[in-house]
Amino acid sequence: MAFLDKILKKKYWWLFVLILLVVLTFVTSMLRYKIDLTAEKRFTITQPSKELLSNINEPVEVQVFLTGELPPDYKKLSIATQDLLEQYRELSNNNIHFSFVKAGENLTDSLKYDLYDSLARLGVVFENRQNFSDKDQKQSQQLIMPSALISIAGKRPISVDLRSGRTIFKNFNVVNDNPEPDKEATLNAAEALLEYKFSNAINKLTRKSVPTIAYAVGNGEPIDLTINDLGETLRNEYKLGVFDLKSAYPNPENINTLLIVKPTKTFSDTDKLKLDQYIMHGGKVIWFVDKLYAELDSLMNSKKDFVAYDRNLQLDDILFKYGVRLNNNLLQDLNCAKLPIVMGYNPDNSPRMQRMPWPYYPFLSSNNDNPISNNLDRVLSIFPSTIDTVAAEGIKKTILLASDTNSRILASPAMVSLSSWQDDPDFRTFNKAHKPVAVLLEGKFKSLYANRLTQADMDSVQANLGKPFLPQSEKNGQQIVVSNAGIVTNAVMQTNGPLPMGELPFDQYRFANRDFLMNSVDYLTSSNHLFVARSKDFILRLLDKQKVDEQKSMWQFVNIALPILLIVVFGFLFQYIRKKRYQTN
Numbered sequence: 001m002a003f004l005d006k007i008l009k010k011k012y013w014w015l016f017v018l019i020l021l022v023v024l025t026f027v028t029s030m031l032r033y034k035i036d037l038t039a040e041k042r043f044t045i046t047q048p049s050k051e052l053l054s055n056i057n058e059p060v061e062v063q064v065f066l067t068g069e070l071p072p073d074y075k076k077l078s079i080a081t082q083d084l085l086e087q088y089r090e091l092s093n094n095n096i097h098f099s100f101v102k103a104g105e106n107l108t109d110s111l112k113y114d115l116y117d118s119l120a121r122l123g124v125v126f127e128n129r130q131n132f133s134d135k136d137q138k139q140s141q142q143l144i145m146p147s148a149l150i151s152i153a154g155k156r157p158i159s160v161d162l163r164s165g166r167t168i169f170k171n172f173n174v175v176n177d178n179p180e181p182d183k184e185a186t187l188n189a190a191e192a193l194l195e196y197k198f199s200n201a202i203n204k205l206t207r208k209s210v211p212t213i214a215y216a217v218g219n220g221e222p223i224d225l226t227i228n229d230l231g232e233t234l235r236n237e238y239k240l241g242v243f244d245l246k247s248a249y250p251n252p253e254n255i256n257t258l259l260i261v262k263p264t265k266t267f268s269d270t271d272k273l274k275l276d277q278y279i280m281h282g283g284k285v286i287w288f289v290d291k292l293y294a295e296l297d298s299l300m301n302s303k304k305d306f307v308a309y310d311r312n313l314q315l316d317d318i319l320f321k322y323g324v325r326l327n328n329n330l331l332q333d334l335n336c337a338k339l340p341i342v343m344g345y346n347p348d349n350s351p352r353m354q355r356m357p358w359p360y361y362p363f364l365s366s367n368n369d370n371p372i373s374n375n376l377d378r379v380l381s382i383f384p385s386t387i388d389t390v391a392a393e394g395i396k397k398t399i400l401l402a403s404d405t406n407s408r409i410l411a412s413p414a415m416v417s418l419s420s421w422q423d424d425p426d427f428r429t430f431n432k433a434h435k436p437v438a439v440l441l442e443g444k445f446k447s448l449y450a451n452r453l454t455q456a457d458m459d460s461v462q463a464n465l466g467k468p469f470l471p472q473s474e475k476n477g478q479q480i481v482v483s484n485a486g487i488v489t490n491a492v493m494q495t496n497g498p499l500p501m502g503e504l505p506f507d508q509y510r511f512a513n514r515d516f517l518m519n520s521v522d523y524l525t526s527s528n529h530l531f532v533a534r535s536k537d538f539i540l541r542l543l544d545k546q547k548v549d550e551q552k553s554m555w556q557f558v559n560i561a562l563p564i565l566l567i568v569v570f571g572f573l574f575q576y577i578r579k580k581r582y583q584t585n
Contacts, residue, residue: 045087048529049199053091056206060152062098062198065119065145066162071129074144077162080191081148084198096202103145123159124149150201158201163190189375196533200522203530204237211256211525212239218246219271219313220264222489227261228498229490233514234521249274249465252283256525261288262485263313272318276447277461279322280470284478284524288485289315291326292412294360294383296339305417308383308410321448323392323441324481330414331384331437333362334406334430337504341418359408359430360416361504363511364401364487367434371531372480372519373400377512380502382486383416387436394443400480401438401516406430438482438516440523445473478524487513 045053062085066078078100085098103119104112120126124147151157213234217223223242234240243250243258250258258278279285294308308330319326338355346352364381366373373379379401386409389397408430450471453461458469490501499505502513523531 045091045195046533048532049195050091052199052203052206052528052530053088053096054093056092056095056202058095058152058206060092060096060150060202060205062096062148062150064098064100064148064162065103065124066147067100068102069142070144071142074146077146077190081162081194084194088198119145119147119149119159122149122157123147123161125159125161125163127163148198150198150205152205155205158205160197160201162194162197193375193534196530199530199533203526203528210239212241212254213521213525214241214243214250214255214258216243216245216250216258216260218244219267221261225492225498226489228492229501229514230261230488230517233501233518237518238521238525245271245274249461250278250283251465251467252278252281255283257284257286257521259286259288261488262290263315264311266312266314268314272315273449273453273457273461276318276449277465277467277469279445279477279479280447280473281465281467282473282475282477285480286520286524287315287319287479287481288488289313289326289481289483290383290485291328291385291483292330292383292414294330294414294416296360296382305415308412308414308416310412318448319481320390321392322445322479322481323390323395323397324439325388325390326481326483327386327388327409328412329385330360330410330412330416331362331381331386331403331435332359332408332410332430333403334359334427335363335404337361337363337380337507339504340506362403362407364403364437366400367402368399370398370400370440371534372440372523373438373516374534376515376519379487379513379516380504380511381437381484382489384437384484384486387439387481387483389436389439392441392443393446395445396442398440398442399434399436399438400440400520401482402434402436403432405433407432407435409435437484438480438487441479441481443476445477445479447471480520480524488517 064078064081064085066074066081070078082098082100085096088096089098104115107115116126124145127144127146129142129144146162148160148162149157150160215221215227215231231240241255243255255278258275260275275285290311291313292308293311294306310328316325334357336357336359339358339361340353341356342351342353344352360383362381362384363378364384365378366376368374381401406427409432447470449469453469461467461469488501491499491503491505493499493505500510500514501517502511503509519531519534
């Protein structure tokens with residue numbers, strides 16, 4: 001205190017204080033330390049992302065197009081993106097270079113159109129926002145590009161959609177109400193996914209080897225345009241090949257993950273032995289299997305009811321051994337897609353169409369925090385069956401997708417009718433909840449053929465696979481079993497050709513089917529554990545709007561006027577005490 005008094009007695013005391021402030025400002029600017037006090041660690045980068053960024057040894061360019069005059073919700077997302085990229089720059093030893101660019105600015109209309117077309121081909125998304133001005137009472141359109149483009153010299157850039165892949169809806173009655181999106185909660189989900197999206201894209205640009213995904217054929221799997229989106233999506237990020245199960249044994253050294261999609265022919269014991277030994281030696285499999293035959297095209301073309309029957313794939317024993325059972329039933333739910341149904345005819349004999357709920361197309365979601373389907377939008381399923389988990393020693397089962405809370409199950413043989421939504425007006429029969437459709441299996445699998453093969457059979461495995469027969473996997477393996485192939489197949493229009501998976505004709509809304517597929521493949525194939533960032537969940541803390549309106553003036557005074565008033569009061573007090581002290585002396 002005495003030292004301070006000596007300073008204040010000097011004629012140029014204020015100059016010393018000014019120099020001290022400059023020195024403190026310079027020293028603190030050199031220190032970079034942050035403390036994340038949020039409960040969900042909102043501003044903390046996960047360890048796998050930190051390791052990825054620290055190993056980058058070449059410049060990575062990031063162009064963010066979400067900039068300019070933006071609506072408040074997108075402005076908040078733009079700020080969150082900038083904060084994240086600043087952390088990425090520090091963690092990557094300044095190898096991450098980012099800029100916010102307003103694409104097409106100062107270009108002629110023709111050049112701007114060419115630029116937008118090129119960006120769209122790279123995957124950049126565009127959104128037309130309708131804005132209404134209360135002041136001018138006018139409506140205007142605004143083009144927003146909620147995307148970023150990440151590039152490394154010599155490689156094709158990867159686009160990042162900054163929006164959430166998950167639309168969160170307000171509470172609604174699934175029978176009578178149309179779902180209304182909750183914009184604030186949806187935006188919050190978008191911020192939660194930013195780290196995973198950027199880290200995943202950077203990893204795919206910097207990885208040294210590209211995993212191989214094989215599409216299995218030989219048992220009636222589709223090879224037409226109904227898997228167009230599946231093939232194009234995987235081909236962009238992995239080495240994609242076709243493997244004929246009838247001709248050879250799949251080798252896990254050459255195939256990282258094997259896809260089995262909508263088989264329609266019976267699997268022989270030889271087929272299952274090949275798959276079994278592929279799994280025992282460390283291979284990963286994703287099963288998309290339709291247990292029953294049920295096709296909407298057959299119903300629409302014939303205009304008659306049909307019976308959904310068992311395809312007789314003979315996969316029950318091998319899947320049961322691994323820990324799941326595909327049930328002979330059809331799953332319905334009131335939270336479902338709507339299809340155009342002929343409700344009658346007009347006087348000119350033209351059909352009168354109306355979109356009606358189609359419970360055979362239920363929406364699926366996750367009921368836990370697994371990294372594959374957490375923070376994921378609804379997944380559209382088409383005539384799904386249910387899955388039961390069964391006892392399998394050493395196998396961990398995780399439900400990835402399940403129905404909503406208004407479900408029912410139709411046992412096979414099940415009659416499918418276009419008027420099924422009218423046949424049972426009693427909604428009390430939809431009394432099931434969260435029936436599983438997709439399950440993740442992890443652990444050391446036991447072979448279906450342990451103690452069942454002769455020495456000659458085991459020698460045949462050795463000769464064809466180049467590896468010995470294993471009765472149990474030596475390392476922890478992973479499989480995903482989905483009781484609906486319609487999740488990853490796509491509709492084909494006569495006029496527009498193949499649609500994206502998860503999109504219904506004339507609906508113009510794409511559900512999260514593609515995201516679910518890619519998350520599943522990434523989870524099984526990746527070894528860097530970046531998917532941990534998908535489990536981040538930002539808690540939405542909303543203000544009470546009624547209290548905000550009622551107490552608006554008070555809080556404006558507390559936040560604006562009160563600090564100024566306190567500074568003035570303390571200033572007068574300081575001067576008064578100082579003057580009184582020196583006058584006494």
